[in-house]
Structures are given as structure tokens and as C-alpha cells.
Amino acid sequence: MEREDGPKGLQALLERIETLRSLPTLPHILLRLIELCNRPENGLQEIARLINQDPALSERVLRLVNSAFYSLKQKITTIGEALLLLGLEAVKNIAISSSVYQVFQGPPARHGLDLKNFWWHSVRCGVIARRLAVKTAYASPDEAFLAGLMHDIGKILLWSSFRREYAGTGGGLPAAERRLGLTHAEAGAWLIGRWQLPTFLPDAVRYHHEAVERIVVSFPLVRLVFAANLLAGEGGLPAAVQALGLAARDLESLRAEAEEEARQIAGSLDIQVAPAAPGPVERAKEEALARLVRDYSQLAGISEGFIKAARREEVLEALRRGLALLFDLASTRWFRLEGAWLVGEAAAGCGELRVPCQESSGLLGRSLARGEVLDSFSPLAAPSLYDEQLARLLGAQGILCLPLRAEGQGLGVLAAGIRVRDHAGLAARETLLGLLADQASLALFALITQERQAERIREERLGSASALARRVVHEARNPLGIISNYLSILSGKLRQDASMQEDLRIVREEIRRVSQIISELSSFSTPGPAARETVDLNALLADLGRISREPLWESSRIRLQLALDPQVPPLESEKDRLKQVFLNLLKNAAEAMPSGGELGLQTRLLP
Missing domain, CATH: 3.30.450.40 (GAF domain)
Incomplete structure (x- = not known):
């Protein structure tokens, strides 16, 4: 692909780069990051330490936190601050989406990019830049580390955006950059510049291949990254001495210490920095990453079952x-x-x-x-x-x-x-087992919580209804009491009339039953044990026949015939509920005889 001369050609290249979704990361780091995210007890500090060791992940995290979505007043320049704002789930999404993208794109080494060597050089440059910052009393060693780590980010940016052009170009990345007319330093500086950070970090990336004569008259961060890049490669010591004004002996010692620190970082991630060609460990990590992506894809389908579940x-x-x-x-x-x-x-x-x-x-x-x-x-x-x-x-x-x-x-x-x-x-696959259990646990816990809330609401409603019933009972008892008092007065006036005394007794009994029914309303939410007593069944039925004569029988032309066996003994039962049962039977029978007739009610003691 030949780049057109002028701003329009450059703009076309940058627009193509802008469509890139993800930069490749070593599978060792992606696997470790997903593992840490699935175990929150590890804390954000360890996750930040891991992301700090990879330029592609660092770029994604800082790009996201400084994007318009978060609209922060102050730009974020450290991974630790970014993670506090993004949270664990956002970092996990970055790791998983990067894994999916990388698996479907295929390992970078198969397409002309030695990602392991790129990572190794970037980490060494970052460690050296931080140590140089400390030695020269630079105000922010962490910023120097980030700049050193990100100084070559333009290489994988160009490779990922123009993979086909790179594959068809002899001479590797330098030849492809010459053909494109865009260097990795320019591309990296453009990318970091989009974060709009109030630092010289984009300049440190842009000028890390500049002539040493120009570097000596630049601001400290640019000189630190320039020297770190030289010291992380072969040779370059004289130019680093000239750029920083430090003794060659001190720089050699610093480079050796940084080399050991970088090797410890690689060892902690099970990354073999030699040989250059992918070995068994690298292939195993690639296969593990592909397997993890497949597992996550299947897990997503199973998760739908948890979401839709309405019962335990x-x-x-x-x-x-x-x-x-x-x-x-x-x-x-x-x-x-x-x-x-x-x-x-x-x-x-x-x-x-x-x-x-x-x-x-x-x-x-x-x-x-x-x-x-x-x-x-x-x-x-x-x-x-x-x-x-x-x-x-x-x-x-x-x-x-x-x-x-x-x-x-x-x-x-x-x-x-x-x-x-x-x-x-x-x-x-214990991690995947744990993820499956976590999703099931949350779904089950949500249903249990819903059930408890529903039960609590039901109890609250019953409590409210019970309080209303108690007020109704209180108001209803007053007129019932007045009626009972007048019945007592009437009974005194009609003392000599036996027939009226019997009628008044039945009315008083029904008023007592109404009062009992009303009382039960106030405790319907927590009904107590029923009271049992001795009941004369024949007398109960005789009372029912008497009080229902006019409303049920005479108005419907129904004649009630009672045949009550005097040998029937008293029963142990709930008198009021037993009376209600027989009253319901009589009412149902009357409704079934619209033309009137004779209705018999008989008791008998069976041997």
C-alpha cells in the first residue's frame, strides 16, 4: 500500500488505524489477568502490577479511562488510578474481549510479528526508564516506566492495522514503514496523543529514534526514554551517555540490574525470553487461551438459563x-x-x-x-x-x-x-468450575431474596389487614353490646311469656355467634386453636329450624320436618362452626327447591 503524499494520505492511514479494536497481548498475560479477575480477593494492586507489564493492555485501560464515556476533569496517567475508576468488571471485559479477538485473529507470530520479543524489549525499556528516572531525580518514575513500556506501541498498532501490507513486504517492519510513509514512533505518538494527557509522554514515544544531537536539548522524559531504548537494545551506550550526561559505568550497572528485574517479571508469568522461536510453553499458552475462549463462549449460553430461571x-x-x-x-x-x-x-x-x-x-x-x-x-x-x-x-x-x-x-x-x-x-479447569458456580450462586441467591421479600410483603399486608380488622371489630362490638342490653331489658319485661323467652334466647345466641365471628377477623393472620365444647346436636338443629323458618321456609313455601332422635348423645365439637355447616346445608337445599316442598332433617344414633 503506497501512501499518498501530504496530509490527506496521512489522514487516511490514521483513520484506518482508528478502526482497530484491540492490540495483541501475550497469552501468558491474558490468562493470568483473567485468573486474577476471577479471584477478587487478590485485589486491584496485583492486577495493576500485571497490566503495567504489558503495553497493549496498558494502552486499552488508559484509553478507556480517559475516553469521553467517563468525561473526567483530570486525565489519568497511571494504571492504579485507572483501575480504581474502571472497577474489576471493566478490566475483566477488556481481558476477555482481547482474548476472543486474539484467538480469532490467530497468534501474531504466525503472521510476521514476534510478540514475545516485542514484549521483552518493551518491559526492559520500561524498567530501565524507571531506574534512570530515580537516578536522575525525575519527578515521576512511574510515568517514565509507562513511557518506556509504551515507546514501541506503534509497531503492533501498524502491524495490526496493515497486516496484509506487512506480510507482503520484504525487510520486516522498517521496510513496511518506509513503504507506508508512517513510522511506528509517529503512530504510537498519535495514539497516546488521543488521550490528551498533560505530559510529554507522546513526545517521548515520537522522538525515541531521534538523533542524539537533538535529544540533548529536549525535556527530561524524552531523554530518559531515548536512553532506555538504547540500553534495552544492543550497543547504544555512548549515545545514552551523551543524552543523559551519566557515566558509562553507572549505566552499565543500571542496565544489568534492570535486566535481572525484567527476567524476574518474565519468570513470574512463565514467559521464556529465549529462544526467540515459539517453544512448547508458548504453544501451550496459546492453546490454553483458545480453550478458555471456547469455554467462555459455552458459558455464555449456559448463563442464559440462570437469567431466565424463575424457580430454584x-x-x-x-x-x-x-x-x-x-x-x-x-x-x-x-x-x-x-x-x-x-x-x-x-x-x-x-x-x-x-x-x-x-x-x-x-x-x-x-x-x-x-x-x-x-x-x-x-x-x-x-x-x-x-x-x-x-x-x-x-x-x-x-x-x-x-x-x-x-x-x-x-x-x-x-x-x-x-x-x-x-x-x-x-x-x-477449576477456574471455569468456579465461574459456573458463581453464576449459579448469584441466580439462586436472587431467587431466595425475592422469596423472602415476597414473604415479608405478605406478612406486612396481613399485619395491615389485621390492624384494620381490629378497628372494625372494635366498632362493631358497640352496637352489638347495645342490642344485647336491650334484649336483656325486653326479656325482663316478657318474663311470663315462655315462647318469647325461647325466641330471645336464640337471638342472644346468634348475637354471641356474630360477635365470635367478628373477633376471629382480628386474628385471621395468625389463627389460634379452635375451642371445643359439649354440643347438644338436637337442640342446635331445633334452634336453626326456628330462626330460619320465616327467611327460608315460609317465603319459599318449603315445609321443614324435624325428626330428632332423643337418644343422640352430646358431642365434643366447635359449636359455632358446626351450626354454620348445618345452616349452609339448609340454605343450599332451599335454593335447590324453587317450587317449594318438604325438607326433612333427621338425627339418629347408630349402633
Whole structure:
């Protein structure tokens, strides 16, 4: 691709670069970053330390935090500050999206970019720049490290944007840059300049290949990165001495110390800095990254089941589906936490399984208490008799325990049957197992919280209704009391009339029953035990026939015939509820006889 001369040609190149979504990162670092993000207890400090060791990740994080989306008044220049603002989830998204992009693009080494050597040179330059900053009393050694780390970012920027042009060019990157008419220093400075940082960091990137005669009359950060780049390569010592005015002996000593520090960084990430060609470790990391991306893709599909679940059983079913799909674990049993016990689903012939939720009881209790995935074949597993019996129940040689915890609360453990040969593969994918458990835990916890909130709302509504009922009862008792008093006065005036006294007795009894029904309204949310008493069934039915004669029988032309056996003994029952039952029967019978007729009501003592 030949670049047109002039600003328009340069602008076309920069517009093409601007469409780039992600820069490649060593798989060792991406795998480690995802691992750290999945274990929040490691803290942001360790994550910041890791991102600080990779130019591509540093660029993505600083670009995001300084973007218009966050609209910060002050620009952020350190990874630590950026992570505090972005949060763990944003960093995890960066790591996963970078992994997906890189897997689908293919390893950079297969397309002409030696990413490992690029990373190694960038880290050494950053470490040297920081040490030079300390030695020369520069105000911000961290800024010097970032500038040194990012000084060659334009190389992978150009390679990622113009991969086809680079592949068809002999002579490597320098030849491709000459053909494009855009150097990696210019491209890197343009990229960092878009962050609009109030520093000379873009200039340090732009001028790191400038002639030493011009560098000696530049600001300190530019001179530090220029010298660090020379010292991180072969030779370059005289020009570094001229740029900084330091003794060659001091610079040699500083370079050796920086080399050792950089090797320690590489070793901590399992990165072999030699040989240059990708070795078994590099290929294994590439394969592990590809496997992780595939796992995440499958996990995304399973997550949909957790999101849609409306009941606890549906969450557990989605979890079982995930274990079967991702890990080929088909035989499982759920143990929910109930107080001090883990209660398992009923098994044929032995009912519910109950295991004490204690570490000493075996893998189930230990897994939930520690929040760790445990299995029977780990070196320090020490399975208990509970575990061995459960393994046989699941038709397996051992068990794997997947604890479900959320918001510091234990929810239960899903036990899966496994074979001895499954152990190594499951141990290698423990992070994915943990992610699956975390998603199930959050979904289950959300449903439990919803259920508790619904129960609390129901209780609050019942409480409000009960308070209203108590007010109604209080207001209704006043007129009932007045009616009872007048009945007593009327009874005194009609003392000599036996028939009226019987009628008044029945009315008083019904008023008492109404009062009892109203009283029960005030305690309907928490009904108490029913009061039983001795009931004369014949007398109760006779009273019902008398009080219902006019409203039910005479108006409907129904004749009620009572045949009450005097041998029927008194019953132990709830008088008011028994009376209501017979009253409902009589009403239903009357409604079924629209043309009138004869209705019989009979009692009899059976032998």
C-alpha cells in the first residue's frame, strides 16, 4: 500500500488505524489477568502490577479511562488510578474481549510479528526508564516506566492495522514503514496523543529514534526514554551517555540490574525470553487461551438459563446442564443448607440425605466452609465415609463438590460423581468450575431474596389487614353490646311469656355467634386453636329450624320436618362452626327447591 503524499494520505492511514479494536497481548498475560479477575480477593494492586507489564493492555485501560464515556476533569496517567475508576468488571471485559479477538485473529507470530520479543524489549525499556528516572531525580518514575513500556506501541498498532501490507513486504517492519510513509514512533505518538494527557509522554514515544544531537536539548522524559531504548537494545551506550550526561559505568550497572528485574517479571508469568522461536510453553499458552475462549463462549449460553430461571429448581437444572456440557459430569445430587445440616435430595430407599455441615464431616462441609471446589482425589482430600457412600450412590469412584455461596452466605453444595482419571482435567479447569458456580450462586441467591421479600410483603399486608380488622371489630362490638342490653331489658319485661323467652334466647345466641365471628377477623393472620365444647346436636338443629323458618321456609313455601332422635348423645365439637355447616346445608337445599316442598332433617344414633 503506497501512501499518498501530504496530509490527506496521512489522514487516511490514521483513520484506518482508528478502526482497530484491540492490540495483541501475550497469552501468558491474558490468562493470568483473567485468573486474577476471577479471584477478587487478590485485589486491584496485583492486577495493576500485571497490566503495567504489558503495553497493549496498558494502552486499552488508559484509553478507556480517559475516553469521553467517563468525561473526567483530570486525565489519568497511571494504571492504579485507572483501575480504581474502571472497577474489576471493566478490566475483566477488556481481558476477555482481547482474548476472543486474539484467538480469532490467530497468534501474531504466525503472521510476521514476534510478540514475545516485542514484549521483552518493551518491559526492559520500561524498567530501565524507571531506574534512570530515580537516578536522575525525575519527578515521576512511574510515568517514565509507562513511557518506556509504551515507546514501541506503534509497531503492533501498524502491524495490526496493515497486516496484509506487512506480510507482503520484504525487510520486516522498517521496510513496511518506509513503504507506508508512517513510522511506528509517529503512530504510537498519535495514539497516546488521543488521550490528551498533560505530559510529554507522546513526545517521548515520537522522538525515541531521534538523533542524539537533538535529544540533548529536549525535556527530561524524552531523554530518559531515548536512553532506555538504547540500553534495552544492543550497543547504544555512548549515545545514552551523551543524552543523559551519566557515566558509562553507572549505566552499565543500571542496565544489568534492570535486566535481572525484567527476567524476574518474565519468570513470574512463565514467559521464556529465549529462544526467540515459539517453544512448547508458548504453544501451550496459546492453546490454553483458545480453550478458555471456547469455554467462555459455552458459558455464555449456559448463563442464559440462570437469567431466565424463575424457580430454584430451574437454576439447579441449568447448573446440572452446564456441568454435563462443559465437564461431562452427568451424575449429581444437590445438598441445600438447612441450619447446621446439608440436606440432600431423597434417594431411592433411603429418603433425604443429611450430612452435618462441618469440615470434619467430609468434602461437602469442607467445600462449603472454604468456598473451594474439592474432590476425592486431591492430595489432601481425606474423604470421609459420607463421601465414599455418596460416591457409590452416584455410581462413581469419587465426588467433586461445587460450593454455592453468595454475599458471604452458604447456599448449598452440588456433588458430582467423578472417576480417578477425571481429576487432572477438572483441576486444570477449576477456574471455569468456579465461574459456573458463581453464576449459579448469584441466580439462586436472587431467587431466595425475592422469596423472602415476597414473604415479608405478605406478612406486612396481613399485619395491615389485621390492624384494620381490629378497628372494625372494635366498632362493631358497640352496637352489638347495645342490642344485647336491650334484649336483656325486653326479656325482663316478657318474663311470663315462655315462647318469647325461647325466641330471645336464640337471638342472644346468634348475637354471641356474630360477635365470635367478628373477633376471629382480628386474628385471621395468625389463627389460634379452635375451642371445643359439649354440643347438644338436637337442640342446635331445633334452634336453626326456628330462626330460619320465616327467611327460608315460609317465603319459599318449603315445609321443614324435624325428626330428632332423643337418644343422640352430646358431642365434643366447635359449636359455632358446626351450626354454620348445618345452616349452609339448609340454605343450599332451599335454593335447590324453587317450587317449594318438604325438607326433612333427621338425627339418629347408630349402633
